[in-house]
Amino acid sequence: MSILTERQAVEAALDAARWAPSVHNTQPWSFAVKGDEIALRADVDRQLRVEDVPGRELLISCGAALYTMRTALRCAGFEPVVRVLPDPDRPSLVATVRPGAPAEPDELTLLMGGEIERRRTHRAAFTDLTVPERLLDALALGAMGEGARLAVVGEPTAVEVIAALTRAAQGVQAQDRRFTLEVIRWARPPAASRSDGVPAGAYPRTAPRTDPFFPQRDYAWRHDWGTEPDRSATSAGVVAVLTTARDGREDWITAGQALQRVLLHASAHDVSAAFHTQALEMHHLREFLRHELLSGEFPQMIMRLGITFEEKESVRRPLSDLLG
Structure with missing residues (x-):
């Protein structure tokens, strides 16, 4: 049973994608919506021209945004349908994603969905507490x-x-x-x-x-x-x-x-x-x-x-x- 409508799920996925991690928080992505399908595009104007000449870190950042959208759609009650690099003539088009069949999110998915806006990058040392x-x-x-x-x-x-x-x-x-x-x-x-x-x-x-x-x-x-x-x-x-x-x-x-x-x-x-x-x-x-x-x-x-x-x-x- 879907928790949201398809349109609401798309809106939730778009809002969630903003919170994905990216190199230096450049947020090197943009989105286009047609019907219930989201096109995730790499924003090459935000590519690091010295640090990231091949665009590797740019696409890692976009991949993180894609997974965030997938998680948000699952939390909304839909199995995401994803095509990665669907058009060779449009190299900046990283992926398309849309809500597919209704699917009940599992506990881990809901847990991770709750961390999308909470997660932060750390830039210093850690305490001595052990990671299990x-x-x-x-x-x-x-x-x-x-x-x-x-x-x-x-x-x-x-x-x-x-x-x-x-x-x-x-x-x-x-x-x-x-x-x-x-x-x-x-x-x-x-x-x-x-x-x-x-x-x-x-x-x-x-x-x-x-x-x-x-x-x-x-x-x-x-x-x-x-x-x-x-x-x-x-x-x-x-x-x-x-x-x-x-x-x-x-x-x-x-x-x-x-x-x-x-x-x-x-x-x-x-x-x-x-x-x-x-x-x-x-x-x-x-x-x-x-x-x-x-x-x-x-x-x-x-x-x-x-x-x-x-x-x-x-x-x-x-x-x-x-x-x-």
Whole structure:
């Protein structure tokens, strides 16, 4: 028995999609609605021209929006009907999605649907509270269900290698003025009226060092922006890498859907994620990671999972800006 009408379900899916995670909160998507079908399009004007030349992070972000719409439709009582990259002549058309047959949402779907607006990205260290192994296993199963793999890195030496690659990439990028200016472009000053980018209340002014040290993007570069983090929290948390067997545009969308499934499920258990894409933006470092630690699979996201009691703010563009 459907909870909402098809039209109401479409409206709920559109509103939910706004809250998907995206690189630097660029929100690089737009939507068009025809009847009961939503077209999800990549907004290439919001692509990071220095950091994300191939558009990989752009499509991961769009994949996260697609999974969010799927979840919202299921919560509304419909099984989503999805076509990914349906038109080769329209490369910016990521997918179409519409409500299909009525379907009763299960408990986990409803749980994840409740996290769509609540989930936040963390950009500092975590507390020493442990992420349950049972939850990590469930997150890995969820990623597998979307066609990706969530590799939890338990070996300390491997964790240190990933941290070292992140430090190396961050060190090189920090010396590149183009990278730095692109990051700063998406850092919102305090009290800014913009509805995109990373708010000053969502990143630390100076982040405490995790052990091992995973550096964050310097959104506060040459500014006194950001918040004062919890200095007692120093844990790196659980390090995990999201991978796919192949590395094409459809695989990047798959990675985005798997990522959002993991994040919503984790958030439902009060577990947050911090992202580290620096090493994945440098071809040789990404290839090293792929061949030396990931059995030839392609790394799409490096993340740390953990528990924090810090409240983060977030902003999203109004739906009226996204429809066209």
